[in-house]
Amino acid sequence: MAVEVLLPKLGLTMREGTITEWLVPAGGLVRPGDVIMRLATDKVDADVEAEGEGLFHPVVAAGATVPPGALVGWLLAAGEVPPGGPRPRPAPAERRFASPNARRVAREHGLDLATVQGTGPGGRIVSEDIEAAADRAATVATAATACPAVPSIPPVAIPPVTIPPTATPPVTIPPTATPPPPAPLVRRHAETLGVDLATVAGTGAGGRIRRADVDLAAAADTRDRALPPPPARRSPPRPRPGQVVALTGMRGAIARTMRASLQEMAQLTHGYEADVTDLVALRAQLKREWTGLGGAGAAAGSTPRVPSLNDFVIRAAALALRDHPMLNATIRDDGIHLLAEIHIGTAVAVPDGLVVPVVRDAADRGLLALAAETRRLAGAARDGRLTTADLAGATFTVTSLGGYGVDFFTPVINPPNVAILGAGRVRDGVRWEGDTPRRTSVLTLSLTFDHRAVDGAPAAEYLRAVTALLARPLRLLAA
Structure with missing residues (x-):
């Protein structure tokens, strides 16, 4: 059944919002919690997450400005076409007791929450549980790759082969196993800290890079480089005599x-x-x-x-x-x-x-x-x-x-x-x-x-x- 994608209302005074970017292509698969759009209002910019699952079908183009509650897209089943008019939103499916971040990490690792044992309060599944389960799965996969089953081979009569003295048999070097790629959450964490993952040694299963590895690399590199400052808010041009200032955006x-x-x-x-x-x-x-x-001998930030x-x-x-x-x-x-x-x-x-x-x-x-x-x-x-x-x-x-x-x-x-x-x-x-x-x-x-x-x-x-x-x-x- 088709699920409506509606523009959310961010705050009591929000009158309209602009979809600055669709983050999912038309026809792309969307799951609950996936970020599907960037929304700009008169006071704040925000990433908007999906509340349903399906193939994404946008109704308005990026750059469109619409009021809160407006229909901006559909989430459709395979082969389904967009309905001709709005339909009631389906009741949310029953969800396991897990933190939102744990659900996001589970989707990134492709893990089913039903297979994860929670260690948080009241059995709640937290991000560490997902990472531990992903490491266990990677360990199993690595072991299976390193030790494949050897099929039984019936005895075969091998005729004698004469090798010329000058011939050197080729030497085959087995390829080095490639570590599993870091999770998207770890990649985003590295981007935030300005860490190049190519320089980080992973300590997870099969050499997988974990958040702790990124934090360690960032701490070791702090002395040698400065993190870029956050982007400054762009100042509007100063008003001039004779100019008309439109009552739109924040001013409106x-x-x-x-x-x-x-x-x-x-x-x-x-x-x-x-x-x-x-x-x-x-x-x-x-x-x-x-x-x-704050004089000599005082710890940094202690004053x-x-x-x-x-x-x-x-x-x-x-x-x-x-x-x-x-x-x-x-x-x-x-x-x-x-x-x-x-x-x-x-x-x-x-x-x-x-x-x-x-x-x-x-x-x-x-x-x-x-x-x-x-x-x-x-x-x-x-x-x-x-x-x-x-x-x-x-x-x-x-x-x-x-x-x-x-x-x-x-x-x-x-x-x-x-x-x-x-x-x-x-x-x-x-x-x-x-x-x-x-x-x-x-x-x-x-x-x-x-x-x-x-x-x-x-x-x-x-x-x-x-x-x-x-x-x-x-x-x-x-x-």
């Missing part, structure tokens, strides 16, 4: 999302000044002390990086949401849903727009772990390497324009959230102690919230909780 997605946000929500913004004098002093102290740890001001704000925002769950919510048809998880979206400017990668479980991360994750996400955003998992699931958003010298602004809520917190620049302030002025460091926070879900007083209480945490930064560092 931002325009639609922000307009819908302002049209569908009752948005209101509170401004609040936070005294961050002690926070600024703490960061300066950490810079001095941690920089000293921690000082969290940014924005990391402290994200940490404070996440902790305050525990006591103010109305701001960590979403509105649906049946009411206001308060969310159990606290996943903070962090707005990152990129050359062609804005993306919001997500720090998952932000309230449960220590400050250093949170800072490491925000650096990873920001780098991936600017290099165009964010995955769909990096962009999905934000329950609250933090954005900052302090680096651009902005004191106060009114951020627009990122649907389906009900609130967003903005942070401006740190500037000089004054606090009076009796008749004596004291210089302070002040940060302006701006909280935009959906008045349908949150009233002004609870929103102000949340801002007061965030500023109280920022005023005592050691609590954020130790929590």
Whole structure:
């Protein structure tokens, strides 16, 4: 029975996607989990895997842009022709308890999962089980090749043969056995590490190259060569006066999302000044002390990086949401849903727009772990390497324009959230102690919230909780 290949929806705001490349030729055999297309959306590029099995028949050409859920191809049985119209998708067949990666490795080795014994939790089949089974099969095949069965030969009378003294009988050298080729997974791993498989000695059955062999070769070669950096995200040309900027791609997605946000929500913004004098002093102290740890004799990578001001704000925002769950919510048809998880979206400017990668479980991360994750996400955003998992699931958003010298602004809520917190620049302030002025460091926070879900007083209480945490930064560092 024909199986529909539909364009997947990657994220709630996806309106369309472009099939940049078909990775399976027309008529090629496809199995569940095989990557069949590369898909580009307004926020991320992704490889799409097949959910069924059959001979691939594309409906649209590479380069086509279609909405999510559109029919883009069929998976057909041998001799079957594409149906005239859409058909219901068949129920998935029962599958053995195995990790997705183990299933992929099994397909690459041509192994039946029914013949593999799982050693993972609860008998789950993992990748190591597949590799071990492949090695056993290779060992058997190698032994069979090296020691073929010798058929019995009846005795034959051989007449005497006279060999001239000058004749030298030819010497036949048996060919050297060729090691089994490395698995596709190992080849991809070698490509990722920049390792030439021709220089790697295999330690698997029959000389097969394994992942551990590739890792060892990469480690030994690190001193002699540098791995190429990841490809940089290509910057769009700078806008010029008189130019028309099309509302397509990421720019179009931002325009639609922000307009819908302002049209569908009752948005209101509170401004609040936070005294961050002690926070600024703490960061300066950490810079001095941690920089000293990186002197002579320090292990490479052992010196921690000082969290940014924005990391402290994200940490404070996440902790305050525990006591103010109305701001960590979403509105649906049946009411206001308060969310159990606290996943903070962090707005990152990129050359062609804005993306919001997500720090998952932000309230449960220590400050250093949170800072490491925000650096990873920001780098991936600017290099165009964010995955769909990096962009999905934000329950609250933090954005900052302090680096651009902005004191106060009114951020627009990122649907389906009900609130967003903005942070401006740190500037000089004054606090009076009796008749004596004291210089302070002040940060302006701006909280935009959906008045349908949150009233002004609870929103102000949340801002007061965030500023109280920022005023005592050691609590954020130790929590």
